[in-house]
Amino acid sequence: MKPKNVLFIVMDQFRADLLFGALADTVDLPNIRALMQDSVSFRNHWTVTVPCGPARASLLTGQYAMNHRSVRNGTPLDHTITNIPREMRKAGYAPMLFGYTDTPGDPRVYDPNDPQLRSYERPMAEFDEKVEMRLDESFPWRGHLAARGYDLPPYSKFYEPNGPDLDSPAFYAKEDSDTAFLTDECLKLLTAMKGERWFAHLTYIRPHPPFVAPEPYNRLYKGKNIPSPCPIDADIAEHPFLRDALHRYTMAKTVKGQPDLAETPETAQTIRQIYLGLASEVDHHIGRMIRFLKESGQYDSTLIVLCADHGEMLGDHESWGKSTIFDAAHRIPLIVRDPDIDAAGRVIDVPTESIDVFPTLLEFAGLEHPTSLDGRSLYPLMRGDDAGDWRDYTYSELEFPQLSAPDRAEICAQMPLEHRNAAILREADLTLVHFNGGLPALLFDHRAKGEAQNLANDPAYAGDVLRLTRKMLNHRMTHANSTLSSFGITSDGPVREK
Numbered sequence: 001m002k003p004k005n006v007l008f009i010v011m012d013q014f015r016a017d018l019l020f021g022a023l024a025d026t027v028d029l030p031n032i033r034a035l036m037q038d039s040v041s042f043r044n045h046w047t048v049t050v051p052c053g054p055a056r057a058s059l060l061t062g063q064y065a066m067n068h069r070s071v072r073n074g075t076p077l078d079h080t081i082t083n084i085p086r087e088m089r090k091a092g093y094a095p096m097l098f099g100y101t102d103t104p105g106d107p108r109v110y111d112p113n114d115p116q117l118r119s120y121e122r123p124m125a126e127f128d129e130k131v132e133m134r135l136d137e138s139f140p141w142r143g144h145l146a147a148r149g150y151d152l153p154p155y156s157k158f159y160e161p162n163g164p165d166l167d168s169p170a171f172y173a174k175e176d177s178d179t180a181f182l183t184d185e186c187l188k189l190l191t192a193m194k195g196e197r198w199f200a201h202l203t204y205i206r207p208h209p210p211f212v213a214p215e216p217y218n219r220l221y222k223g224k225n226i227p228s229p230c231p232i233d234a235d236i237a238e239h240p241f242l243r244d245a246l247h248r249y250t251m252a253k254t255v256k257g258q259p260d261l262a263e264t265p266e267t268a269q270t271i272r273q274i275y276l277g278l279a280s281e282v283d284h285h286i287g288r289m290i291r292f293l294k295e296s297g298q299y300d301s302t303l304i305v306l307c308a309d310h311g312e313m314l315g316d317h318e319s320w321g322k323s324t325i326f327d328a329a330h331r332i333p334l335i336v337r338d339p340d341i342d343a344a345g346r347v348i349d350v351p352t353e354s355i356d357v358f359p360t361l362l363e364f365a366g367l368e369h370p371t372s373l374d375g376r377s378l379y380p381l382m383r384g385d386d387a388g389d390w391r392d393y394t395y396s397e398l399e400f401p402q403l404s405a406p407d408r409a410e411i412c413a414q415m416p417l418e419h420r421n422a423a424i425l426r427e428a429d430l431t432l433v434h435f436n437g438g439l440p441a442l443l444f445d446h447r448a449k450g451e452a453q454n455l456a457n458d459p460a461y462a463g464d465v466l467r468l469t470r471k472m473l474n475h476r477m478t479h480a481n482s483t484l485s486s487f488g489i490t491s492d493g494p495v496r497e498k
């Protein structure tokens with residue numbers, strides 16, 4: 001018998017190497033690691049696009065960005081594209097949203113004065129929004145803090161450290177943080193729903209910047225041996241896209257209230273310290289969610305999916321944020337626990353993508369896969385079945401941000417909007433980054449210096465560049481929008497070719 005509940009948790013800007021890789025030995029994440037021991041973990045998992053809005057659009061529609069085309073924060077999502085909450089309703093769920101989806105409304109549907117068209121942080125319409133929790137609004141959290149007796153600063157200063165130092169704590173206590181409040185609100189409702197059938201999409205803002213944390217998380221890793229950011233190769237830094245990105249996404253923009261921030265190695269380590277603290281705070285509250293399921297007797301009747309929307313550069317390659325082409329921005333964790341699958345502690349290394357979550361949920365619910373989906377169900381991998389023709393690469397896309405006040409010195413500001421994009425194809429050993437608009441390609445060999453050396457112009461790799469370029473073209477041709485292309489209208493009615 002299928003478990004009846006779904007807990008679908010998404011963390012914002014949570015790097016995969018906090019669990020698998022360079023930072024895993026530094027950060028303490030006992031609750032997520034305990035869940036991994038009881039679940040299937042996907043170690044080679046990637047978002048198919050960045051930043052937040054596009055990444056969540058792909059996650060929730062199961063489509064590559066080239067098909068849903070909500071490609072920037074603020075780009076509307078076509079209301080006709082189906083999504084996770086819309087399909088799960090067919091299985092009798094009323095999907096609840098605790099947090100945000102960053103889904104801009106379709107202007108063809110709403111009046112220009114409708115608030116749905118006033119913020120890119122709007123919830124996907126098919127969710128039942130239970131708690132409004134958005135980086136730019138969060139009115140329920142503000143009301144909670146006021147009721148708790150805090151002397152609230154202007155909201156623009158909420159994310160500034162409450163003290164002179166970069167790692168001074170936030171003005172609120174740990175039990176009143178945005179992460180704590182959202183968890184409290186989710187637990188309140190789920191406690192009342194024991195015995196009911198529920199689907200909860202819980203979306204944590206953290207460890208997304210601005211980087212400020214309540215005590216003790218602000219200095220939890222102070223003095224620890226945190227790996228330093230890896231440097232950028234000088235030649236790669238001169239690539240037109242990277243030159244623009246390094247200018248726009250600076251260390252100083254990851255924090256607030258520090259107008260004279262000294263961008264030094266010491267400052268970078270302090271910011272990394274705060275980031276790890278925020279990750280540990282999220283881990284603590286995920287632990288509360290898991291304990292609730294166990295104590296209420298629902299742990300073995302709940303499908304748990306835990307992932308991130310995208311990663312965070314944290315100063316690697318002198319980059320910050322996620323709107324770039326490097327692995328740290330795109331590789332993310334994925335942990336799935338289906339109590340009916342005997343796979344505790346299994347780790348999957350084959351390449352998986354964020355668009356695979358949607359068809360996995362559909363298989364869990366016994367629903368048919370819409371023709372629009374680009375992803376594949378993960379259940380064959382989770383069950384240990386023969387992966388057969390499973391993909392041997394991952395594919396991601398990135399649109400260069402549209403600037404409201406463009407810096408004319410930036411190459412992207414001089415390019416037509418439709419040319420400001422890149423595609424990334426990653427195999428086990430090689431990564432090709434193809435840029436539109438005539439910008440030069442990048443090729444990384446992970447058997448050599450990886451992202452520290454561009455080999456696209458090395459004659460020894462010319463065959464690889466051609467092969468990967470063809471593979472990327474084949475990928476785009478194979479995954480062109482298929483919503484209706486597999487149907488044919490006949491005298492007997494519509495026929496769908498499988």
